[in-house]
Amino acid sequence: MAESSTxxxxxYGSSQSPSRQRDRVTSGDVPVAVYGLGKMGLPLAAxxxxxxxxxxxxxxxxxxxxTVSDGESHVVGEPGLDDLVAEQVDAGRLTATTDGSAAADAARIHVIIVPTLLDDDNEPNLATVESVADDIAAGLAPGDLVIAESTLPPGTCRDVLRPHLASESGLEPDEFGLAFCPERTSSGTALRDIRGQYPKVVGGVDDESTRAAAIVYDELSDNEVHPVSDATTAESVKVFEGLYRDVNIGLANELGRLADELEISVREAIDTANDLPMCQLHDPGPGVGGHCIPYYPHFLLGRTDEPMAVTETARRVNDEMPAVVVDRLERELAATGTDLADASVIVLGVTYRPGVEETRASPALGIIDGLRERGADIAGVDPLVDPADYGARAVGIDEIADEGFDAAVIVTPHADFDRIDWPALEPMVVLDGRDAVDLSETPHREYDLGGSSDGRPPRGSPDSAGETGSAEPTERAAAADGEPAAHRTDGGNDV
Structure with missing residues (x-):
């Protein structure tokens, strides 16, 4: 049996009074190890x-x-994180190591926040989580509490982590606590969210695990702690949140593709429909990106006996959107007498979301691949990553005017793109995937994916292709926090 030096x-199983336990938690008497210092893990550790x-x-x-040991943050775009990391490291309250087993041996609370990715066959891959569990087991002691914040397929704590930790540590399952407490955090607002923007969900594999985890998060969060029946329920809460957004975005994308045929702005129709509180349609877009929404449906798809036709259809619709973008661009170029195979196209934005240095599942990647397959000459611009790493010749924002492109595709509307002087550019086809710009007073042929939201008419049928500055189905870059109505998530954003 592993023994802790602490x-x-x-x-877990403490005989001390709740007030004494709270005092110990906030005084540093209960050492904590946070496993995973990525874009969500570092803010959580801080x-x-x-x-x-x-x-x-x-x-x-x-x-x-x-980097962390030097008191610096490697995470880009998180307001306040640089200062908080520096303060906590300088005060000796935060240290960092690559030695997970040593950290586990010194800790009494173990917090897991590493990603659960998918295999090539879209099966959840728990290898990283299980590797962390191995490190924890090496130092796990009776009374320790393990908290998983990583999003996991429902049942993982009960059926995988608990027996794994018990087997590798030599402890009985009832000698340590295990709870699932999902992160409910968006990139760009991580500190705000962790400190209590939303209620904190807590669910343990037993009642004592739930109680112990609730003590921790009562101190960590300014918001209420919401205990649920068990860890599997808590895991399901997080997965269901993602599925709701994916299905809603899939519906919005399906509706957005009707704009040409109906000769309306679907975006305007959605905005108006959402005047009713019972309607919370999201916005259409070029696809769904990030490390969350595109992955979570697969935590259930194919893993349950019950068919999930709605979820499966929404995932397919959202996966198809980059190809839809390429198809619409090809049509718009053809209307000007330009073959896509002979066109030079610049893709604006490679990351999946403005201001976030993350390209996992970004719609831009599928759009670049689709353009390449059809023979286009592809350039890309992004202030956070190098487009050349993703198959597009890199161009600086201030160099766009010097090149003279046949077309531009707005995928991710970074704030830096506000510097683009659209009226000064050579006339081109601009496919706006985010309803990000109004080019009606410019020489460009504008196509909004889904129809603009500012009252500009959609292009309508391809026969009306001679007009300039008309709009069609687009997507807006929203806050991506999953909130309803005015704070909706759009079809290309994720947490």
């Missing part, structure tokens, strides 16, 4: 350090550990 009683005062962050990347 003195003091753990939270807030844990701010609240509990004795935190070790663990990451397999030595460069990440070195």
């Amino acid at each position: 003195e003091g009683e753990g939270l 807030v844990y350090a701010e609240t509990m005062g004795n935190v070790t962050g663990v990451d397999v990347d030595p460069a990440v550990v070195e």
Whole structure:
């Protein structure tokens, strides 16, 4: 059986009073290890350090550990995170290491926040989570509490993590606690969200695990803690949140593709429909990106006996959107007498969301691939990543005017793109996937994917192709926080 070098009683099964346990949690008497220092893990570790005062962050990347140990943040676009990391490291409340087993041996609370990705066959791959569990098991002691914040297929804590931790540690399953407490955090607002923007869901594999985890998050979050029946329910809450958004976006994308045929702005219709509180349609877009929404449906699809036709259809519709963008661009170019195979096209935005240095499942990748397959000469511009790494010749924002492109595709409307002087550019076809710009007073042929939201008429049928500055189905870059009505998620954003 593993033994911890840490003195003091753990939270799980503690005989101390709740008030004493809370005092110990906030005084640094209960050491914490946070496994995973990525774009969600580092903010979480920093807030844990701010609240509990004795935190070790663990990451397999030595460069990440070195950066954090120097009091710096490697995560881009998180307001306040640089200062918080510097403050906590300088105060000795936050340290970092690549040695997960050593961190586990010193900790009494173990927090897992590493990604669950998919295999080539779209099956959830738990290898990273299980590797972290191995490290934790090496130092797991009676009374320790393990908290999973990583999004997991429902049943993982009960059927995978608990028996795995018990087997590898030599402890009985009832000697340590295990709870699922999903992160409900968006890139760009991580600190705000962790500190209590939303209620914190807590579900343990047993009642004592739920109780112990609730004590921790009562201190960490300013919002209410919402205990649920068990860990599987908590896991389902997080997956269901993602599925709701994917299905809603799939419906919005399906409706957006009707704009030409109906000769309306679907975006205007959606905005107006959402005047009713019972209607919360999201916005259409060029696809769904990020490490969350495109993945979570597969945590259930093919893993349940019950068919999930709605979820499966929405995933297919959203996966098809990059190809729809390429098809519409080809049609618009043809209307000007230009073959896509002979066209030079610039893709604006490679990351999946404005201001976020993340390209996983970004719609831009499928659009670039589709353009390449049809023979287009592709350039790309993005202030956060190098488009050349994704198959597009890199062009600077201020160099666009010097090149003279046949077409532009707005995929991700970074704030830096506000510098583009559209009226000064050579006339081109502009496919706006986000309803991001109004080019009606410019020489460009504009096509909005889904119809603009500002009252500009959609292009209508392809026969009306001679007009300039008309709009069609588009997508708006919204806050991507999943909130209803005015704060809806759009078809290309994710947390």
